[in-house]
Amino acid sequence: MAFPKILIVTTLLALSLTSINAATILSPTPAPAPAPGPGFVNLTDLFTVAGPFQTFLQLLQQTKVIETFQNQANNTDQGITIFVPKDKAFSSLKKPSLKNLTSDQLKSLLLFHAIPKYYKLSEFTTLSSSSPVSTIAGGQYTLNFTDNSGSIKVNSGWANTKISSSVYSTDPVAVYQVDKVLLPQVIFGVAPPQAPAPAPVPEASPVSDISPSSHVKGSSPKSSDSTSSSSSHRISFGIVNWLALVVASAGLMVLF
Ligand SMILES: *[C@@H]1O[C@H](CO)[C@@H](O)[C@H](O)[C@H]1NC(C)=O
Numbered sequence: 295m296a297f298p299k300i301l302i303v304t305t306l307l308a309l310s311l312t313s314i315n316a317a318t319i320l321s322p323t324p325a326p327a328p329a330p331g332p333g334f335v336n337l338t339d340l341f342t343v344a345g346p347f348q349t350f351l352q353l354l355q356q357t358k359v360i361e362t363f364q365n366q367a368n369n370t371d372q373g374i375t376i377f378v379p380k381d382k383a384f385s386s387l388k389k390p391s392l393k394n395l396t397s398d399q400l401k402s403l404l405l406f407h408a409i410p411k412y413y414k415l416s417e418f419t420t421l422s423s424s425s426p427v428s429t430i431a432g433g434q435y436t437l438n439f440t441d442n443s444g445s446i447k448v449n450s451g452w453a454n455t456k457i458s459s460s461v462y463s464t465d466p467v468a469v470y471q472v473d474k475v476l477l478p479q480v481i482f483g484v485a486p487p488q489a490p491a492p493a494p495v496p497e498a499s500p501v502s503d504i505s506p507s508s509h510v511k512g513s514s515p516k517s518s519d520s521t522s523s524s525s526s527h528r529i530s531f532g533i534v535n536w537l538a539l540v541v542a543s544a545g546l547m548v549l550f
Pocket residue numbers: 330336337338339
């Protein structure tokens with residue numbers, strides 16, 4: 295008798311957990327953690343839910359720069375403006391990589407991604423005329439801004455990028471997404487001149503797939519396709535399993 299009882303309890307638990315989930319999804323705003331103070335913005339939380347900004351967050355935590363940022367957000371009247379590169383910006387960074395940086399250089403590079411003052415987007419027009427603008431890294435770690443009819447360009451000397459979206463902006467904290475990692479000239483030196491447009495292909499015949507069978511012996515696996523389909527398989531498998539458990543348990547409940 296003990297065995298079916300456990301199953302029934304398990305089912306009831308599963309059902310109640312589901313209704314809790316449903317309630318969470320249905321409520322318009324996620325239940326906030328007890329707010330410690332007015333205007334407190336938890337930057338770790340913000341970087342966790344937005345983005346994906348996992349690489350940036352991980353580097354901020356590893357170097358403890360997150361505490362410098364949080365302190366600037368918490369305890370100053372000026373506030374803070376942070377430029378956050380997406381994970382893709384880090385993974386596509388090839389030429390000067392971050393691998394050989396000393397820990398001090400890495401710290402400076404991260405501090406270079408923030409200005410010790412809150413700026414709303416509309417203020418970047420004014421900020422453009424006061425370029426170069428000091429960052430929290432101090433000294434020669436400056437950024438130039440250009441307002442190109444509403445599109446805000448950010449220039450570190452290396453990365454010529456733009457603000458691609460506003461993640462959060464309420465005094466005293468502004469977080470803007472940028473398309474590239476901002477590389478300071480202080481660390482990487484003067485950037486080489488912009489690469490010219492790829493040279494036109496000379497007389498050699500262009501690569502074509504007119505008769506692929508003559509060149510390719512085996513078929514190449516399409517890795518991205520297989521991963522996406524396998525993950526969706528996993529999800530539906532999970533749902534099917536769960537349904538099976540519920541149906542089986544419900545059957546047992548009827549029997550007893
Ligand atoms: C901020 O959020 C993180 C992640 O959710 C949490 O671990 C941390 O305790 C929070 N800090 C404060 C001061 O609330």
